[in-house]
Amino acid sequence: MDAVQAANSGHPGTPMALAPVAYTLWQKYLRYDPNDPIWANRDRFVLSNGHASMLLYSLLHLAQVRAVDLDDNKVLSSMALTIDDLKKFRQIDSKTPGHPEYRLTSGVETTTGPLGQGVANSVGMAMARWWLASYFNKPRFQLFNYDVYAICGDGDMMEGISGEAASLAGHHKLSNLCWLYDNNHITIEGNTSLAFSEDVATRFKGYGWNVEHVTDANDTVALEKALDVFRNTSDKPTLIIVDSHIGWGAPHRQDTKEAHGEALGEEEVALTKKFYGWPDAKFLVPDGVYDQFKKGIGKRGGEVRNTWVKLFESYKSEFPELAEDLNKMLHRTLPDGWDKDLPTFPADAKGVATRDSSGKVLNVLAKNMPWLMGGAADLYPSTKTRLLFDGAGEFEAATRGGRNMHFGIREHAMAAISNGMVLSKIRTFASTFFIFTDYCKPAIRLSAIMELPVIYVFTHDSIGVGEDGPTHQPIEHLIALRAVPGLVLLRPADANEVIEAWRVIMQLKKEPAVLVLTRQALPTIDRAKYAAASGVAKGAYILAEAQGGKPEAILMATGSEVSLCLAAYETLASQGIKVRVVSMPSWDIFEHQSREYRDSVLPPEVTARVSVEQASILGWDRYVGSKGKIIGMHTFGASAPLKDLQKKFGFQPDKVVAAVKEVIGK
Numbered sequence: 072m073d074a075v076q077a078a079n080s081g082h083p084g085t086p087m088a089l090a091p092v093a094y095t096l097w098q099k100y101l102r103y104d105p106n107d108p109i110w111a112n113r114d115r116f117v118l119s120n121g122h123a124s125m126l127l128y129s130l131l132h133l134a135q136v137r138a139v140d141l142d143d144n145k146v147l148s149s150m151a152l153t154i155d156d157l158k159k160f161r162q163i164d165s166k167t168p169g170h171p172e173y174r175l176t177s178g179v180e181t182t183t184g185p186l187g188q189g190v191a192n193s194v195g196m197a198m199a200r201w202w203l204a205s206y207f208n209k210p211r212f213q214l215f216n217y218d219v220y221a222i223c224g225d226g227d228m229m230e231g232i233s234g235e236a237a238s239l240a241g242h243h244k245l246s247n248l249c250w251l252y253d254n255n256h257i258t259i260e261g262n263t264s265l266a267f268s269e270d271v272a273t274r275f276k277g278y279g280w281n282v283e284h285v286t287d288a289n290d291t292v293a294l295e296k297a298l299d300v301f302r303n304t305s306d307k308p309t310l311i312i313v314d315s316h317i318g319w320g321a322p323h324r325q326d327t328k329e330a331h332g333e334a335l336g337e338e339e340v341a342l343t344k345k346f347y348g349w350p351d352a353k354f355l356v357p358d359g360v361y362d363q364f365k366k367g368i369g370k371r372g373g374e375v376r377n378t379w380v381k382l383f384e385s386y387k388s389e390f391p392e393l394a395e396d397l398n399k400m401l402h403r404t405l406p407d408g409w410d411k412d413l414p415t416f417p418a419d420a421k422g423v424a425t426r427d428s429s430g431k432v433l434n435v436l437a438k439n440m441p442w443l444m445g446g447a448a449d450l451y452p453s454t455k456t457r458l459l460f461d462g463a464g465e466f467e468a469a470t471r472g473g474r475n476m477h478f479g480i481r482e483h484a485m486a487a488i489s490n491g492m493v494l495s496k497i498r499t500f501a502s503t504f505f506i507f508t509d510y511c512k513p514a515i516r517l518s519a520i521m522e523l524p525v526i527y528v529f530t531h532d533s534i535g536v537g538e539d540g541p542t543h544q545p546i547e548h549l550i551a552l553r554a555v556p557g558l559v560l561l562r563p564a565d566a567n568e569v570i571e572a573w574r575v576i577m578q579l580k581k582e583p584a585v586l587v588l589t590r591q592a593l594p595t596i597d598r599a600k601y602a603a604a605s606g607v608a609k610g611a612y613i614l615a616e617a618q619g620g621k622p623e624a625i626l627m628a629t630g631s632e633v634s635l636c637l638a639a640y641e642t643l644a645s646q647g648i649k650v651r652v653v654s655m656p657s658w659d660i661f662e663h664q665s666r667e668y669r670d671s672v673l674p675p676e677v678t679a680r681v682s683v684e685q686a687s688i689l690g691w692d693r694y695v696g697s698k699g700k701i702i703g704m705h706t707f708g709a710s711a712p713l714k715d716l717q718k719k720f721g722f723q724p725d726k727v728v729a730a731v732k733e734v735i736g737k
Contacts, residue, residue, distance in 0.1 A: 072087065074157050074160035075160065075334045077353075078160045080169070081161060081332075082122040083333075084318035084321075085123035085255070087318055087319050088315040089126055089315060090129075091291055092288055094291075097116070098367035100114075102114045104375070107146055108136050108137060108146070108151070109146065111214075111496075113217060113372075115220065116180060117190070117220070119189025120183075120224035121171050121183030125157075126222075131151050131178040132150070132157060135369070136151045136177065137177065139177040139178075151178045152166055152167065152177075170182070170184040181491070187226075188487050188514065188517060189223065190223050190227050190232075190250060191488055191491070192494065194236045194239060194245065194248065194491060195488035195489060195491020195499075196219045196491040197240065197245040197308070201243075202474075204471070212389075212390070214383065214386065222251045232513075235481040239484060240278070250308070253288075255316065255317040257331055259328060259331055260328065271310075279307055282310045283312070285311060285313045298311070321343045396441060406439065409440050412435050413436075413570055414428075414435065416570075418600075419594065423566050423595065424589050424592050425589045426455045429455060432573045433528075436573060442498055443474075445500030447478065448480055448501075455530070458475050482510035482511050486513075490518055502528040505545040505548055506548065519557040522557065526584050526586070529585060529587050530587075532545060534685050535685065537713045538710055541710070546706075546707055547687045549587070549684070553658055553659065559575070559579060559657060561607070561660075562629040563607065564596065564614075564630055564631070564654050564656065565595050566595050567595065571605055572656060575607060575660070589630065593630075596637070607654075607656050609668065610662070611672055612654060613652075617649035618649060624649075624651075624681065625673060626680075627673075627680065627695070628683040635723075643731055648731065673694060679734040681730045682700075683722070683727055
């Protein structure tokens with residue numbers, strides 16, 4: 072209450088109502104060592120209703136959780152949150168922002184802003200534990216057996232993503248997953264009866280969950296019984312419905328919508344403290360409270376963690392190679408030989424779809440890196456993301472060591488679950504058609520905010536989808552994802568650029584990557600005639616140089632349009648027109664190169680420029696300039712064979728040739 076009041080901003084009601092629930096969970100159940108909050112087998116605690124962030128911040132402070140340098144994977148001697156940090160709630164540059172932020176605040180397991188994301192992340196964390204156990208656990212060495220707890224609210228339950236994630240969790244029988252649902256019947260607009268009257272318990276039973284009901288959030292005995300049921304359930308996840316009173320104890324704000332999203336006011340805070348029998352002092356932590364937490368979660372968590380560390384020392388002696396795999400995985404270090412045996416693709420005018428070449432590269436990389444796994448939203452036959460080598464297997468309830476994941480037609484949950492997997496240090500890829508990034512976008516954005524190296528493989532990247540028509544032809548999606556800070560997007564031009572794109576992606580430690588691929592075959596560029604595909608590592612490179620001196624014009628393109636530019640280049644060269652072709656698979660990577668390199672690829676003095684991309688023209692002006700020309704999409708696509716679409720929308724060599732002549736005045 073004091074933190075929210077000091078900020079005069081925030082959500083006091085839910086932390087007030089759930090304090091007994093959180094206290095019981097942390098003090099009596101959570102296997103978590105405050106002195107080592109990144110211990111690999113710790114229980115995970117996710118506050119999915121992240122607007123109640125002061126509940127988590129209070130716990131982190133009272134339990135005296137230590138700070139962590141996530142870049143070095145190192146626990147520090149300082150505390151994650153001090154009283155002064157709590158006093159800076161929602162203030163600039165504080166460690167206590169309005170919603171919990173992974174990486175910013177030690178002890179926060181995931182960024183939970185948009186409702187539903189946290190519970191979906193928790194499913195990924197729970198799935199990860201089962202895969203980790205299958206790969207690393209041995210007789211006498213149970214390295215991974217952690218549980219995942221998520222507190223969620225009415226908003227989480229209303230969001231569609233929570234239904235997607237809960238359905239998959241029930242299918243996988245994730246018995247290590249427990250959601251505690253704060254059933255307080257209040258949202259910003261008022262009572263949930265305005266828009267929400269479903270029977271949540273019946274819904275979750277239908278998903279295959281065990282459902283418990285605690286009718287009073289203050290009844291810690293009943294809560295312990297429900298948590299014990301979860302601990303003793305071995306074949307399904309558990310939902311504990313907890314009836315609570317938002318703003319409990321506030322004489323004028325309890326059970327009101329105002330308690331949800333507004334500071335109580337100084338007078339109401341004073342009256343509430345009086346109801347609690349609490350001294351009229353701000354940010355008070357009475358004597359003995361820190362010791363109480365040390366005797367509870369501190370003692371239990373420390374003992375469990377120390378036992379695990381001793382176990383791991385013995386494990387390293389008996390299974391040194393697996394121990395080294397775990398060490399590399401936890402530090403996001405690639406295994407030795409991670410890129411061995413990658414395929415090569417000879418020049419071929421007919422070529423291959425980049426989705427097909429990507430599938431071949433992915434299979435080699437996954438075979439070399441045991442903790443690279445993932446799947447598609449029911450589309451692996453189309454996205455070519457199935458792992459086919461011996462032993463790859465399926466991740467299912469009965470075969471949790473499999474590395475082919477099946478998300479069903481649940482794109483949003485797939486992306487959020489992948490975040491949870493990568494938060495657990497497994498390197499995960501998720502795949503669907505590029506058009507369906509509309510369903511994945513909120514979770515992709517959170518991948519970037521959290522600096523998680525999730526790999527997104529999206530195919531059917533343009534009007535090249537053809538007959539499926541405008542509903543399946545992504546037009547605005549490239550620029551939408553290019554606009555996300557910290558997200559690396561690559562759209563390779565041929566099979567060899569695909570190889571180099573994967574090389575870039577695999578070496579990322581903090582950036583999520585989007586790989587955008589074609590359904591249709593693309594010519595495999597003759598690298599003996601044109602530049603090597605290794606230029607992909609710099610985002611853009613000179614693929615074909617002007618013959619006979621300084622270029623009169625520059626042609627730029629990504630993906631399938633690069634070969635189109637090469638065809639135009641050959642025609643122009645035969646006519647004595649000096650043109651440079653630049654392949655630009657990644658704007659983001661290119662922008663991170665030195666000014667010297669960027670100017671060497673796109674010399675400022677060459678202002679006659681043409682870009683070609685089967686997508687929205689938005690953004691290309693930064694490279695084309697005021698004197699250039701952009702060949703792109705100004706409308707949605709259409710349903711027709713690809714060749715007809717290319718003709719209709721102007722993606723033909725003669726159109727590119729004409730555009731170049733126009734910008735150079737010939």
